[in-house]
Amino acid sequence: MKMKTKLSILIVLALIFSGCEDILSPASENNRELTDIYDDAAFAEGLLLNGYLRLPVNGYSFNDVATDDAVSNDNTNNYRLMATGKWSALNNPVDQWTGAYASIQYLNTILAETDKVNWATTGDNVNEMFNDRAKGEAYGLRAIFMYYLLQAHAGYGSGGELLGVPIITEPLTSESDFSIPRNTFEECIQQIYSDIALAESYLPLDFEDVADSMLIPEKYRSITTLSDYNRVFGEFNRQRLTRRIIKGYKAMASLLAASPAYSEGSTVTWADAANHAGEVLDLIGGINGLAQRGNTWYSRANASEINGLALGSNPSEILWRTNVSENTDWESDNYPPTLYGKGRVNPTQNLVDAFPMANGLPINDPASGYDPSNPYENRDPRLNLYIVVNGAGMGPGNSTIYTSVGRTDDGINNIATSTRTGYYMRKLLREDVNLNPASTTAQKHYRARVRYTELFLAYAEAANEAWGPDGSGIHGFTAREVIAAIRQRAGISQPDTYLQSISGTEQMRALIQNERRLELCFEGFRFWDLRRWKKDISAPAKGVTITADNQYNVSSVENRQYQNYMYYGPLPYNEVLNWGITQNAGW
Template sequence: MKKINIILLLVISLTSLSCKKYLDVVPAEFATEEDVFTNINLTEQALARLYNALPNDLGSDISAYTDETYHQWFDNAGGIDAYKYNLGSWSNTDNPIGNWAGKYQDIRRANIFIQNIDAVPIPLNRADYYGIWKPRYKAEARFIRAQFYFELFKRYGAVPLVTEKTVVDPSDIENTMVFRNSVDEIVSFIVSECDGIVNDLPLTHESAQIGRITKGAALALKSRTLLYAASPLFNGNPLYAGIRNSDGKALFNATYDREKWKRAADAAKQVIDLGIYALYNPFPTNPVQNYAAQFYTRDYSETILPRILTNSTTYDGNHLPNGPPFKGSAKLTPLQEFVDAFEMSNGIPINEPGSGYQINGTWNGQLWDGLKFSAATGLSNMYRNRDPRFYATVFFQYSLWRFDANKRGIKLAWWGGGNGQTDGWATGKAGTSPWGYNVRKFLSPEYDRNAGTGTARRNFPIFRLAEIYLNYAEAMNEYLDQPDVRVYDYINRVRQRVSMPALPVISSDNSKAGMRNRIQNERRIELAFEGSRFWDVRRWMIAKRVDNMPVNVLNARPSAAELTATGLNITSEAAGLAVFYKPVVIQNRVFTDKHYLMPIPQNEMDKDPNLVQNLGW
């Protein structure tokens, strides 16, 4: 094998297209590719590096880029990046989550691995072991490369398809020029890779190997890819009809194809029919815990592909309330629009007749505090009898967390003298802004931040069965003229896990459009804070409505005049509560047609005249 010096690799990386960058495939202490692919141990390290590039949206802040949350950290990189997206000020030279160059670097590493793994020598005394594992390693790398292409596809649509490592003279500029492949070609490649590797992958792994790619993971990637491909953004979207390569090749199919929904449904059913996954359901009599615990334990019953994470309390520290008993940083505030998306426990949306939703008044009752049910008082009727997932996902005024240790409910309304206080970190640099909620999902009650005891043991679910059920329900609803039992069955399985009523509940649930709204909202609730909403609102092409509007929180930073008008002691908690429960605009968000797809980075366009830009950029 030709040796490639690391210095030469770096030189070429600076002079070539990012999608043909010649970057090292292994840590810098190894000087050549030959070092890696003549030593099986180093080859395994190269594969581990590919695994490390799989997605992990836990703590990624992507929920603040859409209509789930608002980022409170004005001076934090994640907060600044969220504001760019929220205000429409990101661009083809400043796209915080575009990652074009990074993904093509990852793809190059995968290509090198795939092309060389077969020839890696194996010690004779390990021949039987690697006779099984080498084909798996290759299949795993092909999956990971397909996942990388999915990451590019959902961002850019049509992208260059590079599947080989081609060593060229860096001065040979012509051979570093590439065209974009069409959306249909990218989707076909991802799907064909998933189909091509599925027989080389096991159904399950022994415990020491959990986190590796399985048949289910390959089929889940196929399911997600085909669902996106069938969605309005990519299926008959007239906005992109004019985007063509210089040779006239259309990059987006402007003709709607209903059969794409059937292919997406069939792919989801392939995962379901494996019969080895089950919705996480250890607490059937406690629907809040039945949902919540999945996200702070290492679940392997529902999770199809986990991103294995080390024990860590960083996420907890960032998202727990800020007050003295909790000592967190209250990083993200769920928006009122997100809170309002949770149905009532009778299955009726809050704005529908018969829901029973009330804005005024309070109630007392038992709330799950993460460890047990405890008595809570003074709760707003806004939060009474809601979908159990609400209580597992969002902290609200006087909700509970480890009540025995913290001794009081969470206080997110203004209270106290001077500059005022809340547990929602509405003081300090962001002190002129109102808040009202904190993120609860994924937090571990095993960890007592106040006492400094315990830890958090969780993974990030790259794919889980609930998503596959919802994929199937959505695809079948779009394929059929009106929903039937196949649609209702799979969305109801997800709802049943949290004791929510089976659909249909209201008359509109019997129509295709009505069920579309239900399914979209079910994904919004079930997959909250898992990185799904950002992409869903784009592929459904509803982002111009939901991300192009003022967004609201609650009035946790009232003015002195508001407090005085209550007639109460203006330093009292009662005064803060009297003006708290009203929506307050925290940001006027901007989303236009050009934001549905990301722009190809301008530096890539400058280097390669064969690349054509996405709409509006």
């Protein structure tokens, strides 16, 4: 008996003493603090990577479904809900505030700390070069986020002055004063320019290995070696921020500032915008640099180019892009139902009508040869390139897609994943993706963050405003020449009579805006372009119902419930309420 008791007691004791420390204090989790960045370069760089990870152009938003270009067949799509009346300061799907300022907080943190970080322990002045590179990336990313902040949140307050957003250049702590008023739009633009100037001073044009130490920039040439220079600024860093990319963003920011919606509050001129775009285009040889297959950079037709991408090298159309990744995501979302897709983005009749005829004439031109009972005949080849129309082939087996009423599940409104407009999106999809669950094939894709075509169009738009259709400024090419090159690439043989017939800035503006709409469709431009141009934002989205006997009935599919104040996006409701920041008028 006693033996047993003793044993019991021993067991109890053993358990208690072995468990004591365990239950009284937590196991160490190796939690890290900010000061850990000083001796851990990867941990320090991690702060900077927040900027890259939070870029709004890492994927496609398809906010085009909130414009006259497309509708979504997804009832819960936030852009769809926004366009149909739910847009408010409390509910803003195009908000950049949270993501951009969170990024800026991290970028400001690394800028404040980078001089104290031990970036490298070996090599000649490698630590200093890494430090410079980190600063260049941080300043550049900060400028990019400021650009997206202005696009989404700049606007007129009740005071009648064009306001930007608060300029924050120091990291905030939980003790900071958060009542930071908005700077003027002009101050924000100047902040972008100064951040870009700093970034340009630290970053190389491209991250490429240099072959000869004489090619090392002067400031490093005497203090480092070829291999050390390449270690910091060489090709291993491709796809990260370069001077070239920063210049592209400078052009975008200037185009925004020169545009009708913002020009009254900014000193940036159209000539500035044209020159900033021209500077980038000069790097690829001006108009001759327009990539001949640039309008199908994403597609099966360019499969070998895409599949061959490695180590961050860029095709000629691309200024900046994401990694290639093999998947079926965009196709799963956007293939028609009979190809096992969800048919999400449905191009509108409005957009279809914006495509000219193959001869370059708009469809409403009496001489165009447009046949309303055969509306897809002899159209600009880009129509079939970007949009699936009734009876067109699509997918890996080039299956015929019927969007006419009732014929298949692809028919308009037939099931939840059918089109609502009579059209499906083809652009951005790789049609060699097969979604059949019995034989699924994925393909490589990437997201073009900045295409040269965008910069050509920016140049054409600004040059036309600054110098007219045929003025060439200092870059040696004109708006008309740019448009001609783009139309030629599209398959409208040049010279085309319609382009030739354009005279004056105003006519040219309309054509450039239309070309921009077509070339950049579904890439998230239309929503902001309409606002920048102060054009009609509430045109109803139209679709076409094609009956069994081939009647084409065009009707409105979804109204756009936008008010006039919605040319400028709202600031987050809580920020306005909490810190007394001026809200844009109307919100």
